Amino acid sequence: MSGLIFFRTTRLEEVSRFYLEEVGMSLWLDQGSCRIFKAGNLLLGFCKREESETEGIITIFFDTREEVDAMYDKFADTAENKPRYNPDYDIYHFFCRDPEGRVVEFQKFESRLNEYITASDNLISRRSIRTFTEQIPDIELLKRVFEICRYSPTSMNRQKYYYVVTDNHTKIKQLAKVRGNSTAPLAGAPYVVAVCCTPETKRIQQDADIAATYLLLAAHCQGLATCWITDMDRVEVKELLDIPLEDYVTCLTPLGFAAESKDLPVRRKIEEFIKFV
Ligand SMILES: Cc1cc2nc3c(=O)[nH]c(=O)nc-3n(C[C@H](O)[C@H](O)[C@H](O)COP(=O)(O)O)c2cc1C
DSSP states (O other): OOOOEEEEESOHHHHHHIIIIISOOEEEEEOSSEEEEEETTEEEEEEEOSSOOOOSEEEEEOSSHHHHHHHHHHHGGGOSSOOEEETTTTEEEEEEEOTTOOEEEEEEEOSOOOSOOOHHHHHHHOOBOOOBOSOOOOHHHHHHHHHHHTTOOOGGGOOOEEEEEEOOHHHHHHHHTTTHHHHGGGTTOSEEEEEEEOTTSTTHHHHHHHHHHHHHHHHHHTTOBBOOBOOOOOHHHHHHHTOOTTSEEEEEEEEBOBSSOOOOOOOOOGGGTOOOO
16 A cells, blocks of 8 residues: 655645755656656655635755755745754654745654665665664564565575574674674674575576565665675584585675664766667
């Protein structure tokens, strides 16, 4: 099930400009007298009518306080307050008004959120994270991540990939030393996961690689952070994690809550990596 909320407006053009150009939402569907805007999971519709509806609060939330502050810089003239922490709801927020006087709230939830991210946002916003908070993800959350990993495609549907998860600090510290700077990000994570595959499939590397990609993306949509650490098909790694020597380990990843936010590293434009023949 999906949905959206509509408001009546007498000033469709002005309201459209505000949500598109100033707030930064995108136009999801233009039905002429009704327009629907989108930002992340939020779908917001406005329909041109004889009277406006302005009751309620439209809340738009971000991943970081910096993004809330940037919105405050834009909307300071209609803001009711400077961004501040509200302990009642464990949020950082401020209120302002749209052109028709609707209350718009910009905020960051400080507590962990259940899944809300859309598929394309999940693909776009995943980053390699190398520092982690001390908070330990609970087993139920890990199960939700691995439940998604059940759907990783495999050659001939053999499903011979598997994940070895450890929270053993001594082992994690040893794994972090295997390849100097490359493996160092493992050291501070509450969990390390090895993504493995048995030789009972002809496509051992490909099946393992896809299973690792699924893990990174599944973790991200559940609010957890990872980093693909490669070149881990090594005897010392297998001995530490009790992995049979004939199995293939495509990567290790730290798994935990991010203690850093990362800007998007440079990405190529699509013209640079698509060739129509
Ligand atoms: C095959 C592969 C190997 C990687 N190996 C390492 C590694 O050994 N250590 C590390 O810190 N990051 C490693 N990374 C993470 C990359 O540095 C990272 O994906 C890249 O800089 C792009 O950043 P992003 O993941 O935040 O988009 C690896 C990523 C991939 C896909």
